[in-house]
Every structure is written in C-alpha cells, then in structure tokens.
Amino acid sequence: MMDNLTKFWASIAKEARIIGRDHQALFLFFVMPVLFVLILSLALRDAFGDRPGATFDVLMVSQDPGEVTQSIVEAFRSNAHILLTQSNTASEAEARQWLIDGRYRFVVLVPADATAQAERRLGEIMAKVPPELRMEKPVELVVMADPALRSDFRKVLEGSLNLALHGVEMKLGREQLQQTMRATQGENYVPLPDMEKSRLFEPVRGETVTRKGSGPTPTSVQQNAPAWTLLAMFFLTVPLSVSFIREREQGSLFRLQTMTVPAWVVLGGKAVPYFVINLIQMASILAVSVYVLPLLGGDRLELGNAPLALLLIGGSASLAAIGFGIAVAMYARTTEQATSFSSATVMIMAALGGILVPKAVMPPLMQEVAILSPLSWGLDGFLDVFVRGGGVQQVLPEALSLLAFSAICHGIAIMRYRSQT
Amino acid sequence: MTTPCPYSSRHNGGATGAPAIELKQLTKVFPGSSTPVLNAIDLTVPAGTIFGILGPNGAGKTTIMSTLCGLLKPTSGSVHICGSNAQTERATIKQVLGMVPQEPAIYPTLTARENLEYFGRMQGLSGEHLQQRILACLDVAEMVGEADKRVERLSGGYKRRLNMVIGLIHEPKILILDEPTVAIDPHSRSLIHHRLRELHAAGISILISTHQMDEAEQLCQEIAILDHGRVLVQGNVSDLLSMQASETIQLQIEGDPPADLAARLEHIPGLLEAHVAGQCLTVVTVRPDRVMIPLMQAMQDYGLAVRSLSFGTTSLEDVFLSHTDGKRASR
Numbered sequence: 001m002m003d004n005l006t007k008f009w010a011s012i013a014k015e016a017r018i019i020g021r022d023h024q025a026l027f028l029f030f031v032m033p034v035l036f037v038l039i040l041s042l043a044l045r046d047a048f049g050d051r052p053g054a055t056f057d058v059l060m061v062s063q064d065p066g067e068v069t070q071s072i073v074e075a076f077r078s079n080a081h082i083l084l085t086q087s088n089t090a091s092e093a094e095a096r097q098w099l100i101d102g103r104y105r106f107v108v109l110v111p112a113d114a115t116a117q118a119e120r121r122l123g124e125i126m127a128k129v130p131p132e133l134r135m136e137k138p139v140e141l142v143v144m145a146d147p148a149l150r151s152d153f154r155k156v157l158e159g160s161l162n163l164a165l166h167g168v169e170m171k172l173g174r175e176q177l178q179q180t181m182r183a184t185q186g187e188n189y190v191p192l193p194d195m196e197k198s199r200l201f202e203p204v205r206g207e208t209v210t211r212k213g214s215g216p217t218p219t220s221v222q223q224n225a226p227a228w229t230l231l232a233m234f235f236l237t238v239p240l241s242v243s244f245i246r247e248r249e250q251g252s253l254f255r256l257q258t259m260t261v262p263a264w265v266v267l268g269g270k271a272v273p274y275f276v277i278n279l280i281q282m283a284s285i286l287a288v289s290v291y292v293l294p295l296l297g298g299d300r301l302e303l304g305n306a307p308l309a310l311l312l313i314g315g316s317a318s319l320a321a322i323g324f325g326i327a328v329a330m331y332a333r334t335t336e337q338a339t340s341f342s343s344a345t346v347m348i349m350a351a352l353g354g355i356l357v358p359k360a361v362m363p364p365l366m367q368e369v370a371i372l373s374p375l376s377w378g379l380d381g382f383l384d385v386f387v388r389g390g391g392v393q394q395v396l397p398e399a400l401s402l403l404a405f406s407a408i409c410h411g412i413a414i415m416r417y418r419s420q421t
Numbered sequence: 422m423t424t425p426c427p428y429s430s431r432h433n434g435g436a437t438g439a440p441a442i443e444l445k446q447l448t449k450v451f452p453g454s455s456t457p458v459l460n461a462i463d464l465t466v467p468a469g470t471i472f473g474i475l476g477p478n479g480a481g482k483t484t485i486m487s488t489l490c491g492l493l494k495p496t497s498g499s500v501h502i503c504g505s506n507a508q509t510e511r512a513t514i515k516q517v518l519g520m521v522p523q524e525p526a527i528y529p530t531l532t533a534r535e536n537l538e539y540f541g542r543m544q545g546l547s548g549e550h551l552q553q554r555i556l557a558c559l560d561v562a563e564m565v566g567e568a569d570k571r572v573e574r575l576s577g578g579y580k581r582r583l584n585m586v587i588g589l590i591h592e593p594k595i596l597i598l599d600e601p602t603v604a605i606d607p608h609s610r611s612l613i614h615h616r617l618r619e620l621h622a623a624g625i626s627i628l629i630s631t632h633q634m635d636e637a638e639q640l641c642q643e644i645a646i647l648d649h650g651r652v653l654v655q656g657n658v659s660d661l662l663s664m665q666a667s668e669t670i671q672l673q674i675e676g677d678p679p680a681d682l683a684a685r686l687e688h689i690p691g692l693l694e695a696h697v698a699g700q701c702l703t704v705v706t707v708r709p710d711r712v713m714i715p716l717m718q719a720m721q722d723y724g725l726a727v728r729s730l731s732f733g734t735t736s737l738e739d740v741f742l743s744h745t746d747g748k749r750a751s752r
Contacts, residue, residue, distance in 0.1 A: 003545055010542035014531065021530045021571075251526030255587070258490040258520040259543050260512050 011269020033232035059104040066115025075164035109142035225289040226382030237325030241338040244329035278318035306391040313381030316402035323409030330416035439504035441626035442466035447498035460650040473637040476647035519593030525584040529573035544591035558586035578609030634738040675726040
C-alpha cells in the first residue's frame with residue numbers, strides 16, 4: 001500500500017509539472033473564467049435582482065396644471081422602469097412622430113383642462129344628474145405605444161396610468177364629499193380621517209419564494225460567479241481528457257500498463273492536480289466577485305456564512321467534472337473526439353442547467369428538465385449558500401448528487417481502463 | 422564506450438533452468454475477427470540470449486510483445502516468463518520484464534531525468550537507489566549532459582536512447598525491444614547495439630523485434646521468422662545462415678540475360694527455384710552438387726558469360742525472403 005501511495009504522489013507531481021509548464025493552459029484555466037465573470041456580471045447587472053433592469057422612455061404632454069397631471073407624474077416617477085419626460089408644448093402630431101422615430105416608447109397626452117373637466121363631471125354625479133342629462137363626458141387621455149414595446153411592459157404602463165387616474169377619482173370624490181359634509185353639518189362638521197393613515201390594505205410587495213423557502217432574488221454576480229465557476233470546472237474536462245489521450249498516443253500510458261501500477265494511481269494522479277486547479281478557479285472567481293467587481297461598479301458578491309458548505313459544493317462539483325472528463329478520455333479514441341464531445345456535452349449541460357440562461361427565466365418544462373444537468377445541482381448548491389443563507393445541511397442533497405455522478409463516472413473509467421490492460 | 426555496464430553480476434548466467442520466455446500453442450483471435458493474429462505459436466527464448474523476432478508487417482510481432490507484457494490476453498495457449506505464468510502471475514512478470522516500445526514513450530515536457538525518476542518510482546524504486554539508477558541509465562544512454570533538458574528539445578536519437586534506458590531503470594531480467602533503431606542516426610544506432618551487447622554480456626535476456634536484417638544478424642544469436650501469425654522458422658542464426666547458404670547459388674552474368682531465363686532453367690533436376698534480378702541469377706536447390714554442372718552447361722548453351730559465381734555464403738535477408746516472399750515459389 002505504501003508503495004502505491006508513493007507512486008500516487010509521484011503521479012501527482014508529474015502531472016503538476018506537466019500542467020505548470022503549459023502556460024497557455026494556465027491562462028485558460030485561471031484568467032479566462034475570471035474575465036468571463038467580470039464581463040458578464042457587469043453586462044447583466046441590471047437584468048437580475050431589484051435593480052431597475054429595462055427602462056422605458058415615456059413622454060407626457062400636458063398643459064393641465066391640476067390633479068390629473070400631478071398624479072400621473074407621481075405614479076410614473078415612483079416606477080424605476082419609467083424615464084419620464086414632460087412637455088406642455090408638444091402637439092399630438094409631434095408626439096406621434098417622436099414615437100415613430102423611436103425617441104419614446106410610450107406617450108400620454110393629457111387634455112389641457114383634464115382636472116377641471118373631471119371636477120365638473122364629478123359635480124354632476126354628486127348632484128345626481130341622470131347620466132343621459134350630464135354635460136360632461138369622462139376625461140379621455142390619448143395613449144400611444146411603440147409597437148416594438150413588449151405587450152407585458154405596455155400593460156404595466158397602462159396599469160400604472162389607470163391606477164393614477166383611479167387615485168385622482170378617489171381624491172376628487174373625497175374632496176367633493178368633504179365639501180358637501182362641511183356645507184351640511186356646519187358647526188358639527190368632523191373631517192374625514194387621513195386616507196394615508198386609514199388604509200384598509202397594506203401596500204403589496206412581492207416576496208420571492210423558492211422551493212427551499214423564501215429569500216432574495218439572486219443578483220447578477222450571485223448568478224454569474226457560481227455559474228461560471230461551474231462552467232470553468234466542467235470545461236476542464238477538455239484538457240483533462242486530451243491529456244489522457246496524448247499519454248496514450250505518446251505511449252507513456254502503454255508503458256505504465258506494462259508496470260505494476262494500479263488503475264487508481266494512474267487515474268487519481270491525473271485527477272488530483274485538476275481538482276486543485278478547480279478549487280483555485282473557484283477561489284479566484286469568488287475573490288474577484290467580492291473584491292474587484294464592486295470597484296468596477298458591479299454588485300459585491302455576498303458569500304453567506306458557510307465557507308464549509310461552499311467548499312463541499314465546489315469540491316463535489318469538481319469531482320463530478322473530473323469523473324466526467326476521465327470517463328470521456330477512456331472512451332474517446334482521438335483528441336478531436338474528446339475535445340468535440342466534452343465541449344459539446346458541457347455546453348448542453350450548461351444550457352440545461354441554468355448556467356447560460358438562468359433557470360428563473362426558463363419555461364416550467366425546461367425548469368423540470370434542468371434537474372438532469374449536474375451543473376444545475378452545483379448551481380443550486382451555490383445559490384443555497386449565496387442567496388438562501390444555507391449551510392452544509394442545505395447543500396448536502398446537491399453535493400451528494402454530484403458525488404454520486406462522480407463515483408459512477410470514475411467507476412466506468414476504471415472498468416474501461418482495466419479492460420484495456 | 423568506456424562506461425561500465427550498469428548491471429550487477431546478479432544476472433550473470435541468466436539461466437535459472439527455465440527459458441526466459443516460452444510460448445506454447447499461443448493463439449490470439451481478436452473479437453469480431455475469424456482470422457487468428459497468432460496461430461498456435463510455439464516459441465522458446467533461452468535465458469541469456471539475444472533473440473530476434475523477424476517478420477513482415479502484420480506478421481504478429483507486436484501482438485506477441487503485447488501478450489508478453491500482459492496487455493493482451495491469449496485466446497488459448499500459454500505464456501511463461503522465467504517459469505512464471507504470464508496470466509496468473511502478472512505482478513511478478515511485470516517486475517521481471519523491461520519494455521521498450523517502438524515510439525519513444527516518454528513525457529515531452531519533462532526532462533530526461535524527470536522521466537527516469539517518474540518511471541523509476543512507478544517501478545517501485547525510491548531514495549538513493551533510484552538516484553543511482555537514474556545516473557546509471559543516463560550514463561548508459563550517454564546523455565548525462567542532456568539530463569536536465571526537456572525531452573521535446575532533444576534530438577530523435579537522444580529520445581530513442583532515453584526510451585531504451587527507461588526500460589532498464591528497474592534492472593529487468595528480460596528486456597523486450599520493439600524496433601529500437603528505426604529512423605535513428607548511425608551514432609545512436611551503434612550506441613544502442615553496443616549497450617545491448619553489454620546487457621547481454623551481463624546476463625540479460627533480450628527479445629528484439631526488428632525489420633532490419635543486418636541488425637538481427639549482428640545482434641541476435643537466435644531468431645524466429647513470423648508470417649501470418651505462424652512461426653515459419655526458428656533457430657540459431659549461424660545455423661540458419663549456413664543452411665540457407667548451402668541451398669543458394671548466385672551467378673553474375675555479363676550482359677543482359679533473356680527475360681525467360683528462369684523458366685528455361687526449370688528442367689534442371691534438383692533445381693527448386695530460379696529468379697533473375699538485373700544481371701544476378703539466384704538459384705535455390707537442396708542438391709547444389711547435382712545442379713552446378715547442368716547450370717553452367719545451360720549458361721554456355723544460351724551464350725551467357727558468367728562473370729562470378731558464389732555458393733555457400735548468404736545473408737539473413739536471403740533467409741528471411743526465402744521463408745516469406747520466396748515461399749510462394751517453392752515446390
């Protein structure tokens with residue numbers, strides 16, 4: 001056993017030397033993933049979490065100085081997705097042209113006497129004038145939208161507008177009611193309670209609920225740092241499998257097979273240096289996400305409070321990736337086969353597993369299918385720690401799945417290696 | 422060439438009673454194929470000899486070597502190495518054998534010393550003994566000065582020398598070499614030959630597969646000629662050469678011989694085969710004494726002047742050709 005352990009260490013040292021002398025590979029292993037995380041976290045910063053994300057240029061043309069204009073402005077200004085421009089001089093034709101030119105995505109034209117018209121109509125309603133005899137019609141706002149504007153976004157804008165107008169109705173109605181009460185109750189008049197302090201319902205605010213419980217939505221860096229760590233780890237299957245096939249082509253593997261070297265020494269000696277590379281990749285990506293990204297204007301990665309859980313999920317993902325790489329190497333006959341098969345398979349697993357496209361934006365069926373990808377298990381494990389505040393216990397199911405995948409791949413590889421000798 | 426052989430006297434004599442290698446009825450049929458690559462091979466490599474396996478491409482040489490190293494399982498038959506069964510005592514066998522593959526099986530980005538150290542450790546060596554073996558092997562390969570250069574920066578000759586001495590790092594009793602001097606410079610070839618003779622003198626049994634007849638003739642005491650998975654002939658090189666020599670008569674003819682000369686000679690009693698290459702007529706017979714006079718008479722009848730005649734000398738190449746190519750003409 002001691003003899004085999006000595007051989008094992010010698011194999012690790014040999015592989016580490018070979019990798020250490022391949023400067024191009026070292027660049028690809030360590031610099032590329034970090035660059036990816038930096039670029040993507042900055043580029044996708046607004047597509048995640050509570051940041052405004054997509055914004056729309058909205059034009060409001062109004063000469064109405066009253067409540068209608070104020071309420072709409074207030075409603076639009078409180079919505080971080082809306083960039084509001086106000087005009088009191090533009091004509092409808094000009095506004096239409098600006099919309100066509102793509103200057104604005106949504107235009108609201110408020111009639112010049114909108115508030116006054118609303119008040120007059122309210123007066124008639126309060127005076128119980130029959131509808132057919134009322135002089136004032138409901139106020140009509142002109143709303144125009146860019147046809148390229150997604151229908152769901154248009155509905156959000158229309159909803160905001162209608163909510164604002166509904167607020168105006170409530171406010172004007174209440175004022176009218178107070179005037180009437182003051183006139184009729186005289187000395188005994190008691191003002192109505194403050195509306196803001198007398199709400200019947202708490203304002204709603206959606207809470208993100210995940211299958212593990214509730215927690216905040218991942219920010220761009222919380223998604224990208226683990227996603228690209230995992231992709232980098234699994235992409236290591238390409239150089240790993242190629243290195244095996246090169247040894248076979250060079251004949252050194254053949255020479256080892258003529259010696260008393262157990263399969264686990266040959267395969268393990270190759271796996272350990274790549275495992276260490278994976279852990280360094282993870283540490284460097286996380287360090288850059290914590291310390292460098294905020295300096296460039298990105299979000300800081302919150303690592304959570306469970307470094308052991310991170311190590312467990314990272315280590316398990318690495319072992320899964322290495323097992324896959326070794327299994328590919330045992331079956332591929334040429335470096336071309338190994339390269340194309342491993343890179344294509346890893347990309348498919350990444351696409352399925354929510355690495356390239358976050359699972360949250362996938363349709364339900366695709367979210368179900370994502371469970372098939374080991375990268376998805378790894379990503380869920382990292383998000384357990386980063387987003388859901390989980391620890392070792394929470395990441396254990398994902399870690400065990402990855403370790404089982406790794407064991408199966410290593411088992412297949414060892415059987416194949418033995419069958420070849 | 423003044424370097425002492427790195428082998429101790431423990432190998433001297435080599436023979437332990439059992440042959441170095443013994444193949445009995447060895448047959449190998451690859452899955453999906455109906456034709457055996459090795460067909461009931463019987464082969465004995467006596468301990469302490471340099472034994473050559475000759476044969477054209479596809480004859481089964483590499484299959485024999487892979488089977489000896491335990492990389493291929495025979496379909497039937499047995500392989501014994503120093504008396505141990507190669508299938509059931511693989512660990513013992515691997516310690517006894519040193520394998521030198523045809524192509525340099527080394528790590529190009531490691532130095533020569535690092536390659537020796539790694540494969541030495543894989544053979545179970547360590548500490549001071551390993552360092553001594555590394556130095557001895559570098560010495561044998563005459564590349565002490567190149568020890569710390571990466572292999573990828575070494576010449577083809579150095580790579581081949583390193584390839585050979587890695588097979589010696591654990592002091593094997595039997596060294597197996599597959600085409601060790603293919604595409605190699607004359608100096609490296611000569612050095613390898615010299616070292617193999619030294620190893621042989623130290624009692625190492627050597628099995629060498631080669632296409633180069635002069636190499637086999639210079640190095641080997643015994644050879645086996647393989648073709649289509651069968652041993653066509655096996656024996657002592659001098660015996661084979663003298664046997665072949667006594668069966669071949671060569672004539673150098675002045676001028677161009679007629680195209681049908683070989684056919685015209687077929688009537689001579691005792692003549693097995695005749696072929697013409699340029700101005701050289703080669704005649705194969707088991708009774709040269711009976712063939713010689715009618716042959717010279719025929720030359721005179723056809724008006725052909727004989728410039729020289731040789732009988733009783735031949736090369737291993739002739740032996741090889743007569744048992745492979747030449748076989749088809751035998752009657």
